[in-house]
Amino acid sequence: MVSRFRLVLGTMILGLIGVHASAQTLTIGLGSEPSSLDPHFHNLGPNNAIARHVFGALVDQDDKQRLVPGLAVSWTAVDDLTWEFKLRPNVQFHDGSRFTAEDVVFTIKRAPDVPRSPSSFASYTKAIKEVRVVDPLTVRMTTTTPYPLLPNDLSTVNIISKKNGENATTEDYNSGKAAIGAGAFKVVERVPGDRIVLARHDGYWGPKAAWEKVVFKPIKSGPSRVNALLAGDVDLIEDTPTVDIEKLKKDQRIALSQGISNRVIYLHLDSDRATTPFATDKQGKPLDKNPLKDVRVRRALSIAINRPLIVERIMEGVAIPAGQLLPEGFFGVSPNIKVPAHDVEGARKLLAEAGYPNGFGLTLHTPNDRYINDEKVAQAVAQMLSRAGIDTKVEAMTGSVFFTRATKLEFSFLLVGWGSGTGESSSPLKALVGTFDTAKGWGGANRGRFSSAQVDRLLDQALATVDNAKREKLLQESTEAAMSEVGVIPLHFQVNTWAMKKGLRYQARTDESTLAMGVSRGD
Numbered sequence: 001m002v003s004r005f006r007l008v009l010g011t012m013i014l015g016l017i018g019v020h021a022s023a024q025t026l027t028i029g030l031g032s033e034p035s036s037l038d039p040h041f042h043n044l045g046p047n048n049a050i051a052r053h054v055f056g057a058l059v060d061q062d063d064k065q066r067l068v069p070g071l072a073v074s075w076t077a078v079d080d081l082t083w084e085f086k087l088r089p090n091v092q093f094h095d096g097s098r099f100t101a102e103d104v105v106f107t108i109k110r111a112p113d114v115p116r117s118p119s120s121f122a123s124y125t126k127a128i129k130e131v132r133v134v135d136p137l138t139v140r141m142t143t144t145t146p147y148p149l150l151p152n153d154l155s156t157v158n159i160i161s162k163k164n165g166e167n168a169t170t171e172d173y174n175s176g177k178a179a180i181g182a183g184a185f186k187v188v189e190r191v192p193g194d195r196i197v198l199a200r201h202d203g204y205w206g207p208k209a210a211w212e213k214v215v216f217k218p219i220k221s222g223p224s225r226v227n228a229l230l231a232g233d234v235d236l237i238e239d240t241p242t243v244d245i246e247k248l249k250k251d252q253r254i255a256l257s258q259g260i261s262n263r264v265i266y267l268h269l270d271s272d273r274a275t276t277p278f279a280t281d282k283q284g285k286p287l288d289k290n291p292l293k294d295v296r297v298r299r300a301l302s303i304a305i306n307r308p309l310i311v312e313r314i315m316e317g318v319a320i321p322a323g324q325l326l327p328e329g330f331f332g333v334s335p336n337i338k339v340p341a342h343d344v345e346g347a348r349k350l351l352a353e354a355g356y357p358n359g360f361g362l363t364l365h366t367p368n369d370r371y372i373n374d375e376k377v378a379q380a381v382a383q384m385l386s387r388a389g390i391d392t393k394v395e396a397m398t399g400s401v402f403f404t405r406a407t408k409l410e411f412s413f414l415l416v417g418w419g420s421g422t423g424e425s426s427s428p429l430k431a432l433v434g435t436f437d438t439a440k441g442w443g444g445a446n447r448g449r450f451s452s453a454q455v456d457r458l459l460d461q462a463l464a465t466v467d468n469a470k471r472e473k474l475l476q477e478s479t480e481a482a483m484s485e486v487g488v489i490p491l492h493f494q495v496n497t498w499a500m501k502k503g504l505r506y507q508a509r510t511d512e513s514t515l516a517m518g519v520s521r522g523d
Contacts, residue, residue: 089137325482
């Protein structure tokens with residue numbers, strides 16, 4: 001199915017919409033609103049995308065997540081435990097102050113420990129034992145063990161100004177007071193629920209942005225985003241509803257850009273607690289033991305789900321069925337893992353073996369404004385599980401409520417998504433199925449508290465292996481162990497579609513980010 005989408009990865013210019021009222025203003029309709037302007041508060045796609053406009057990382061990523069120089073012009077492994085980063089000279093923060101090695105040290109110390117973070121950046125910084133200034137434009141980082149993925153990890157961590165960040169709170173960033181970065185745009189205004197306004201930073205070290213002002217408007221409803229584009233209220237939208245894609249392709253006023261994402265939509269299960277709050281018997285009475293601790297039950301849930309049918313009917317064919325954490329072509333993907341075959345009778349048999357011949361009741365919690373068709377996918381999953389004997393009901397809520405509750409481990413069974421910030425499999429392995437360990441920075445998004453000694457051992461070995469081929473083999477084996485034990489249940493990989501006015505172009509990105517820097521005027 002991957003080849004099916006290669007035909008539409010490029011931008012398709014199909015017609016004409018009137019030019020926006022201001023040729024220097026770009027207005028973007030977002031599918032999900034960033035929860036904060038603090039670049040380290042919440043490791044969440046919408047937050048990270050906005051942060052890239054304002055701050056910037058040492059190492060940047062291109063549209064395929066290949067590493068390119070950012071605020072560092074080069075990085076070198078000095079020895080097995082030491083990385084040296086040469087910083088870009090003459091970089092100015094938005095307030096005119098100079099970017100130096102002190103800002104990097106300050107950032108690395110702050111990033112993993114922001115108070116009340118729903119999902120921290122600890123997994124990307126915990127490998128660092130020490131970070132020190134060599135000179136104003138040179139930083140050295142020492143790791144506890146050989147760690148070849150440090151440049152990948154640091155491509156996800158935005159650099160903040162020590163001058164403006166000392167003693168600053170998340171609210172200081174949200175208000176714009178501390179949101180003084182070295183990125184291509186500076187913060188002008190944030191009105192939660194309505195808009196985020198950025199202005200071009202003319203002192204930016206990189207290519208001059210095409211837009212003097214960018215307005216991001218959160219429009220959670222898919223149909224409303226499409227209507228806003230067609231009405232001329234916005235110039236570009238992300239997360240184009242799958243049901244509208246064919247219609248928009250035929251619209252002579254619209255251009256589309258489409259591409260495969262690194263994001264897996266998956267189900268997390270409470271496989272840790274002795275009892276779990278949303279598992280009941282058929283009469284709705286809480287069970288005295290947690291059925292999701294039994295791997296046979298988790299396997300039953302997985303094979304009860306018809307992934308190709310979800311892709312065809314719910315996703316309108318604009319997705320790829322998943323059996324692991326990243327799609328084909330990414331580093332660490334196992335060639336040995338297949339998409340689990342749909343098998344209702346097999347699921348019933350496994351449930352009987354686990355002591356649930358008549359099944360049980362379960363609640364699936366899901367956001368309804370974060371992922372493409374998220375609530376619809378959850379409803380389809382619930383119907384499929386119910387046919388296998390697991391009476392499943394769905395509770396949907398806004399992402400802001402969902403993630404807060406999920407992080408507090410309030411749910412038994414939840415639909416979530418994860419995009420690999422590093423573009424390879426150690427990211428989801430550490431975050432989703434690595435044993436929760438704040439000291440190591442693992443399990444930051446492991447909301448089912450899955451734990452496997454084998455998964456951890458193989459992942460530990462992989463992260464300390466310098467040889468690329470050997471590291472990839474270990475990552476594949478760790479993934480295979482996690483999928484065999486059903487640490488999570490992958491459903492599908494998103495294929496994302498941006499829709500825009502005639503005369504604009506946007507290169508689809510595997511990281512799903514909508515970056516104003518990447519929006520250009522075309523023919």
